[in-house]
Amino acid sequence: MKLVNQRILVWLLGFMLLFSAAWVFIGKYIYETAANVNGECWGNLSNRPDRFHSRFWGIRTEHDLSEWWFGDYQEVELTLENEALRISAWVREAEGNAPWILFIHGLGSCKNNHAVLLPAAMMVRQGYSVMLLDMREHGASSRINQLHTAGQEEFNDVLSGWRWIHEKKGIPAEEIGVYGVSLGAGTVALAFAEEPRIHAAWLDSPFADMEKIIRSELQIAGFPAFLAGGAKLAGLLFSGIDIMGRTPLEGAESIGNRHLFIAHGKQDERIPVFHGELMCETANAFMLEDGSVECWYPSGQVTVGEDKTTGHAVAMLTELEEWNHQMKEFFGRTLNHQN
Template sequence: MNGQDVVQAGLLVLAGAVVAAAAYLLALYLRQARLLYQPTAALAATPADAGLVYEDVRFPAADGTALSGWYLPGPPGGPVLLFCHGNAGNISHRLESLVLFHRMGLGVFIFDYRGYGRSSGTPDEAGTHLDALEAWRWLVERRGIPPGRIVVFGRSLGGAVAARLAAEVRPAALVVESAFTSLPDLAAELFPHVPLVRRLCRFRYNTREHLRRVRCPVLVVHSPEDEIVPFHHGEANFEAATGDKAFLRITGGHNDGFLRSGATYTAGLARFLHRAGAGVREAP
């Protein structure tokens, strides 16, 4: 093989590598929704299976998408937690949290984003925000719960949804648990080998930016053992929050930290809500 042949072979290899890389980037760009949103349609259980009284709720989003959720009443006049869940499953996979919050004396309204559970439609960033906003309106306008009794709560992806909602309404408090600072930030860590990964992100979910606009008391909850969203995301979210804020350091993984932390979690949450004036009795 002469020198020209070597050059040509090298160019062919380079061209093949470029085509393969471009195909990979295109696939990553087009499949983002599937990677991010992992809904389950079938409900695995209901609050009744855990001995909880609840109301099965159906309500429309502003764009007409049919949404569903569960309302679990708490003590009369007490606080109500508006629960924005994470990116996988549906509301039926949060029964352990519902039981825990019920024992704390909290009412809960948990809803499924479009495309999750029995909610129709297909999830996207704008849609999940509309869904959270409509869930807020359902509590305030249809259920008659004063905003000063509503605590907006978001876990994982729901942390970004909750922070954006709390920046636009005036709840009693906001709780952001195990949330990333933004999706491009997390993507850059998950795919460090992908060039321009931040620009390839079709979804932003900028928790940190939303937190800068929140004016109610904020609690950031995160575990150093979180294997999906690194602990420094929680620290950065806390730094971004303004005004009255607190940080609760828990133990355990991304999906079980609230359970494995036991009283550290429940007492820390109760202490924050009591201080925020949300009507929760502080744990001894």
């Protein structure tokens, strides 16, 4: 009987070890898939501020953006405190003492994407100075392992741009706005939490919680949601980063007397609209008397090619005039700029 019990114990231990190894292996695959960065900027590397088009998955859409092209920009290189990384950025300075807005792209994208070039162009037309930067692992910035960290490290890239504007250009903190789209929106929210002097931020299609994103993607793919825990462990084991550690909700919770604008499409299939709604509810709950929260949930999709549609971060195209108006009003009010 004792021998039988020992054998059962050995089998149980063996099964647990095998299960644990499989869990970590599957988690590593999920982590590397979820965190992988497409180095081609989704086919947008040919875009420049003075000539850009809208593309999704490398496929150009029919939107004519030529009236928004702008010149007189230059490339700058930013440095980070305590990190030997090169962060590439474009800047376009307005005449006089104009406020600045910093633009941050999404996952696998870069500063060459219309999703930041178009809103930047709108603000250039309103008389703002703008900066568009490539986060690490993206565009022309430093690449280490082609994996993003869901903003856990990238928020430092955002802060490097903000500090360059504030310290090198001498722009007061209350005259600097930050704009992020998708992964960039979540990253901006983390920077907003880290740097209390960031006065105003616009979040386009933000995620509120990376764990919720991964769980949702797993369920869509037919896998059990609990495997998200394996992805978290794999990130810690193989990169030393918990991609689910800090969440953009920290930014909403830290709003205080500052200002947030949250825009999220109702038909967003990539980051469901409840993420934007949760960010909005949280910000409203933590906002103080002199702060402000504006939330906008537009409808609309964009046709890509012959048989694809997307509702993720498309309102700047489907609601172009209203998007332009909302940005003008929000940043004009919060950065005290009238053109």
